[in-house]
Amino acid sequence: MFAEREIVPFAGKMKDFSRAEFIVYCVFCAAAAAIIVPSVKLGLGGKEELGPGLLPFLASLCVLATGAVLAILTRLRREKVNPSAELEKIDRKGWIRVGEILFSFAVWPLLVGVIGYIISTFLVSLGMAKAIGYKGWLRPIILSISITFCIWFIFGFMFHLDLPAGFSF
């Protein structure tokens, strides 16, 4: 999953990750810069007491400083990263699958308060199983029922946790 890093002249079909890294560093720097002023307004404290804004101020200062240095180093070195052979090819179908999985994750908190955790869990696990590539319906349904039962048994029955029942239970 991690790319090998080597400094080589640009050649062939090597993928350039340095631009993405540069953008990430800039985002961190921008966020840190936006936090500094509110931190100071919260109060840094004095010789005798710590203000509520001191740790956020120091943390954001550190993020700003390290982010800026890393961004500069990225531009100066212009490193070209050779993707490791272990990296899977990411095609459009892969990103669609990721979108479906994330949609499944997002559906659970939206549904659970309305229809309860049992039906929500069943639907979401079924959705994930289909999104990840399970063919047919019988096995994904059996898998989803099994997962839902385990969740109910462990969290609801054994630990008596107050999971949302919704209108269903």
Next chain:
Amino acid sequence: MSGIEYLIQGFQVALAPTNLLACLVGVVLGTMVGVLPGLGPIEAMAIMLPLSIRYGPLAGLILLAGVWYGAQYGGSTTSILVNIPGEASSVITCVDGYQMTRKGRAGAALTVSAIGSFVAGTIGIIILQLFAPPLARAALSFGPIEYLAVMLLAFVALCTLGGDNPLKGALMIAFGAFLSTIGIDRIAGVQRFTMGIPTMMYGINFIPVAVGLFGIAEVIRIALNPYAPSPVKSIRLRELYPNREESRRSVMPILRGSFIGAFFGLLPGTPAVLASFASYSVEKSISPRKAEFGKGAIEGVAGPESANNSAVVIALIPLLCLGIPLAPVAALLLAGLEMHNVTPGPLFIRDNPTIFWGFIAAMYLGNFLLLVLNLPLVGLFARVATLRPQVLMPIIGIFCLIGSYTTRMAIFDVWVMIGAGVVGFLLTRLGFSMVPLVIGMVLGNILEDNLRVTIQWLNGEISLIWTRPIALTILALIPVYVVFIRLAGRKVLKSGVSD
């Protein structure tokens, strides 16, 4: 009576059916809870507290303690198998444990974790038994300023876990420390960066973030190409357990981790977290195979898993000998004891020898039970790694969802988990390590508390710091550590091994 005679008497008490059952229930429940993200030893102990009242003080104490150190082992199982830390102290195990699973060495990692936990737990109990009173007095010499110095040293050392560049580690730590400040300041009572969202007033909980950064990010990675050939197709019997070289390489990390954990166990706050991370840092620093760390080094599992178990045992010393719970779970143990009208403290061992020695004996038994229960299950657990993504991903996804929700019974935490998963996936692809971010979150509040007390104590007189030699020694170790790391890195490069 001598110590041995007391211990024999303790075993006679601990082997009573009620106490033995309490021990068994405690370690089994603790292991299960440790596996589940979202439920930690504190929640499990709180649930078991009313149940523990029905039994005597010794059985109740044994039950609660069993949950505690059982959870330490359970947390490592999901860290190793599916890259989801069940506990804060298991975060560091994700780094190499999961990589071992991806290489088909899950069984070896789980076995080394179990044996390391047993050895370290036993060493911790021996230290507790022999040196409890003087160690308790030593623990008192560690004040907020010493703890602050330890935090700073820990943060510097954490940078070395920052992926391919220490500056990335520093950025992640600082970001994690910032995230820990979100919410209501506990002393000033002001809201910090809540953006007007009511749930944010309670802060961002560490568990959903950790589950998202590690678990959801991994789900996303596999979802990109679930048809990629798995390096683990099947596991043969001999692959379930460590081979000769792995066993040999595990011995010293387990022993070192045991004593590192024993040291950190005396510190207040989250001793197991610091202990596991410190052990990993030490092993990585001194290992001739630095290049393997982060890619499945057995030392990266053996050391931290031993350290966190040893720390948990030693953390009981201030509670039993001084009546001072320095860790949140110790506070629950104190509550359990006081419900039985038993007050730990300086006279505890003298006034309640049956309870103290029975408890010591029960810890030996519980430690052994953990090993006996979990070793045979290694084969079953290791086969989880061979499950197809179509089966494994829904299971992991649902447990992540439920686990994040049950942290505070808040939907907000589920959204935090999802967001952290996306961010974790993107940052990991760019070479960032998520471990410093998570540990920064865990230690950020503790750092702030100790910084606050230190500033109040100094009261503008910086020269007072010269009266704290322990703190000065620890602070002096920071530049020594940095130089050591740089020299060690150059030595590795010269020997031709990439770092």
